[in-house]
Amino acid sequence: MSTHRSPDNSEWIDPATLPGFDEALSAAEATTMPPAAPPRKPRHTRKPRGFDAVGGMEDAKAEMRLALIEPLLDPEMAEHYGIEPGGRILLWGPPGCGKTIFARAAAEEARGATFLPIKVSDILGPHIGEDERNMTEIFRQARDQAPSVLFFDEIDALSPRRNDPHVWEAERRLTNSLLQELDGATNSRARVAVIGATNQPWLMDSAVRRAGRFDRLLYVGLPDLAARKAIWSLLVRSLPLGPDVCTATLAEVSAGLSGAEIAEAARRVRGIAFAEARARASVVDVRMLDFLLALRVTHPRSRTWLDEVPEEFARGESGVRHDRLAISRRAQQTRAERIEAAIDQWATGEVAGWEDPIGMAGLLSAAPIADDETHRPS
Numbered sequence: 475m476s477t478h479r480s481p482d483n484s485e486w487i488d489p490a491t492l493p494g495f496d497e498a499l500s501a502a503e504a505t506t507m508p509p510a511a512p513p514r515k516p517r518h519t520r521k522p523r524g525f526d527a528v529g530g531m532e533d534a535k536a537e538m539r540l541a542l543i544e545p546l547l548d549p550e551m552a553e554h555y556g557i558e559p560g561g562r563i564l565l566w567g568p569p570g571c572g573k574t575i576f577a578r579a580a581a582e583e584a585r586g587a588t589f590l591p592i593k594v595s596d597i598l599g600p601h602i603g604e605d606e607r608n609m610t611e612i613f614r615q616a617r618d619q620a621p622s623v624l625f626f627d628e629i630d631a632l633s634p635r636r637n638d639p640h641v642w643e644a645e646r647r648l649t650n651s652l653l654q655e656l657d658g659a660t661n662s663r664a665r666v667a668v669i670g671a672t673n674q675p676w677l678m679d680s681a682v683r684r685a686g687r688f689d690r691l692l693y694v695g696l697p698d699l700a701a702r703k704a705i706w707s708l709l710v711r712s713l714p715l716g717p718d719v720c721t722a723t724l725a726e727v728s729a730g731l732s733g734a735e736i737a738e739a740a741r742r743v744r745g746i747a748f749a750e751a752r753a754r755a756s757v758v759d760v761r762m763l764d765f766l767l768a769l770r771v772t773h774p775r776s777r778t779w780l781d782e783v784p785e786e787f788a789r790g791e792s793g794v795r796h797d798r799l800a801i802s803r804r805a806q807q808t809r810a811e812r813i814e815a816a817i818d819q820w821a822t823g824e825v826a827g828w829e830d831p832i833g834m835a836g837l838l839s840a841a842p843i844a845d846d847e848t849h850r851p852s
């Protein structure tokens with residue numbers, strides 16, 4: 475321990491013996507030597523359930539509630555209004571836009587109902603007649619465990635067009651048995667709701683879409699601006715985020731991407747940030763730049779699907795038109811320019827040592843990328 479002179483310089487005294495020394499020392503330590511930061515723990519947030527796990531799609535959620543979930547939960551009330559207790563909804567749309575997660579979420583919303591998710595492989599078997607038996611058995615289980623939600627994913631594989639010369643006899647019988655079971659479930663007023671999902675409804679037998687069967691088709695298309703913002707918020711909720719990350723901007727520069735493509739960009743972001751954290755051997759915040767770099771190499775792939783939608787389906791569905799505009803060359807060019815401009819601003823900002831390194835203020839006040847609703851074809 476070092477010693478100091480007294481104020482009048484007459485004697486050596488040990489400062490540790492002065493009154494208030496300990497308090498002064500700890501105050502000094504608090505201001506000059508910040509305590510070592512405790513190791514950062516991962517940000518765990520509660521996993522969202524039901525519709526909370528699905529970003530956007532507010533209209534579809536409302537329709538699913540009204541047509542399928544509520545009648546299942548309150549069949550007596552539904553009966554007063556002539557509403558069947560087991561609704562049917564066929565979800566269709568481009569790949570990766572949330573049909574499967576939406577159907578699962580709907581089943582979770584129907585609290586207390588048994589969820590029976592059916593894959594094509596649960597039905598198709600190698601023996602003659604096995605497919606129809608499996609189909610009958612699945613509907614029987616659904617009735618026994620009612621109220622229940624039956625979910626047929628990729629339902630086009632279970633109901634091929636019977637008048638198609640390329641469709642085998644066994645497949646025709648399978649379509650017949652699905653139709654019969656759907657009719658049976660309706661007639662017995664069973665509390666069995668049925669959701670189907672497909673991205674090729676035009677390959678299905680048209681009888682499946684007749685009244686009393688899947689007469690309600692719900693288009694699940696590319697996420698709009700609000701949905702993209704909600705999806706980004708869900709995807710980044712447990713990441714260590716820097717203060718410059720703005721989900722509104724991310725939503726704008728993700729126009730035309732499907733939910734799965736946004737999730738793919740988010741995976742790239744996590745990879746970039748993890749690599750940097752490993753290089754520095756410490757947890758680093760994810761920056762807006764990481765998102766922009768990931769989005770720069772993530773491109774919409776729905777064009778092929780949208781080109782394949784037959785006129786009969788496209789005509790009745792404004793969502794298809796919006797989606798075609800969202801991935802039009804002009805819209806995507808605008809998106810790419812916007813991302814490059816933001817990356818440039820970030821780089822320039824970093825060199826100049828600006829407080830706002832990626833120029834968020836300028837970025838947000840610049841003309842926004844027109845959203846799906848306002849795009850015009852190029």
Ligand SMILES: Nc1ncnc2c1ncn2[C@@H]1O[C@H](COP(=O)(O)OP(=O)(O)OP(=O)(O)O)[C@@H](O)[C@H]1O
Nearest residue numbers: 528529569570571572573574575673705733734737
């Ligand atoms: N609205 C959304 N909210 C949150 N995540 C989404 C949304 N849409 C898509 N995703 C993400 O995309 C992934 C793929 O979605 P999903 O499997 O439901 O698509 P799909 O429409 O069923 O595709 P396919 O037609 O290929 O079966 C999900 O696991 C999720 O990570």
Ligand SMILES: [Mg+2]
Nearest residue numbers: 573574627671
């Ligand atoms: Mg799916």
